[in-house]
Amino acid sequence: MASIPRHPPTGIKVIVVGAGFAGLAAAIECDRKGHSVTLLEKVDDIAEITRIGDIISFDPNGSKAFERWPGVIEAMEAIARQTKWLDLYHHEGKFVTRQSFAHENAWGRRINGHRGQLHNIIYQHAKARGIDIRLSKRVEDYFETDDPPQAGVVVNGERIVADLVIAAEGVRSRGRKIVLGFDENPKSSGYAVYRAWFPSDQVAKNPIISHLVIHGDTHQGFIGPDIHFLASSIKNGSEINWVFTHIDDGNIEESWQFPGKPEEALKYLEGWCPVVRELVKSTPDGRLIDHKLVYRDPLPTFISPKARIALIGDSAHPFLPTSIQGASQSIEDGVVLATCLELSGKANIPQALQAYEKIRYERVHRAQAMGPKTRERWHKADWTKVWNNPEMIHLVREPWLLNFDAEKDAYNRFDDVVAALKSSPSKPRL
C-alpha cells in the first residue's frame, strides 16, 4: 500500500507462524523493515481468535511499536480504558490507596482494552499493508538446512521454505521441539483466572456496584489472602470486566480455557465485600471464563541449532498476568528481531537471530520475574504495615522496563552485541 512507509527491500524472506499479538507484530515489523513476509495461521476465520479474551494491557514499551504503524494507536485509544489510576481496596471493602499512572505519560501510551478488539485492529493493519496472510494453515513441523541455507515449515505435508522462520504459536508452540531438541508440554502453574467481560447495563441498575460504571471508566483492585480481584469499566462505563486468580487443580490437558460459573467463583470470595460479590453475581450467563495459567521453565535458548528458527512471544516466554508485560514483551520481540535482520542483512541470518536472542534474553526474563513479585506483594500483604504505608501495595512500575524503546535500543546495541557474540567461545555459529 503506497501510503504506508516501508524501508527498501532487503531480499530476506520470512515465514511467521501464528497470528497472535507476537506473530502479527513480527510480521508488521518485518514488512516495515523491507523483509518479505508470509504469515501462517491455523484458524479458518480470524474471528475465532479476535472474539476471544477480555482485558489485555500494553505498557509504553509495547505500545511504542503501535505508534509507528499508521492509524493503529489512534484506533486503539478510541476503544481503550480512559483511566490513569488504580484504586486499591482491602478485600473487605475499605479503600487503601490510589496509584496514579499520570507521570507515565512522558514514557508513552498505556493501552488497556478488549484483547479481541485490539487484536483485530492490528490484524486489519497487517492486511492493509498487503502482508501475505494465509489462514487455515496449521504448521505441523519445522526444519532447517545447511545446503541451501534456509528454514521452513510443513503444512498439510507440503514444505514451505524461507531464509528464516519465526515461531509465534503461543504456549503450545511446536517450534520448541527443534529449538530445544525435545518435546516439552506446558505445566499447570497451579493457578487459574476467572475472567469476565460484559455490557454494564445491569451493573448500572444495581446501587451496590453502579458507581463502577455510571461516572465513566474506573479501575480498581481488591486485595485479599492469596487472591487479588481486578475490575475495570471501559468505553465510558458501558462495558465492564473483572478478573481474579485462584488456586486450581491443574488439569490443562485438553484446554486451558473453560466456561466458568459465577456461583463457583463466589466460593473463593467468602467474606469479600459486597461490591466484589455483587459484580460476580451480575455476570451474564456464558460470559465467565476459567482460564488456566500454564507455566514453563525459562528456556535455555530462543533459537534453533542452525539459528534459522526463532521463538517469540508466549512460545518463548509465557508470562503470569501480574507482570502485565506478556503482550508488551511479545511486541518487543518482533521489533528487535526485524531490526537485527535489517542490520545483519540476507547473508547473515544466523547472526541476526543470535543478536535477537542476546538482546532479548536477559530483559525478558527480568520482566517475567515482575509477575511473582507483584503477586506476593498482594497475596501475602502484611496489613498492619500496609495501613501505615499504603504505597507498599502499588504495582511495581520501573522505568527500565516501561520507559523503553526496543527499536532504538536494538539499533544502539547491535554492533556491540555482534562483537560480543563473535568473541564468545560458547557461540560457534557466527
Ligand SMILES: Cc1cc2nc3c(=O)[nH]c(=O)nc-3n(C[C@H](O)[C@H](O)[C@H](O)COP(=O)(O)OP(=O)(O)OC[C@H]3O[C@@H](n4cnc5c(N)ncnc54)[C@H](O)[C@@H]3O)c2cc1C
Ligand atoms: C484463547 C486465548 C485467550 C487469551 N486471553 C487473554 C486475555 O484476555 N488477556 C490477556 O492478557 N492475555 C490473554 N491471552 C494471552 C495473550 O494473548 C498472550 O499472552 C500474548 O498476547 C502473547 O501472544 P502470542 O502471540 O505469543 O500467543 P497467542 O496469543 O497464544 O497466539 C498464538 C497464535 O498462533 C496460532 N497457532 C498456534 N499453533 C499454530 C500452528 N501449529 N500453526 C499455525 N498457527 C498456530 C494460534 O491460533 C494463535 O493465533 C490469551 C491467549 C489465548 C490463546
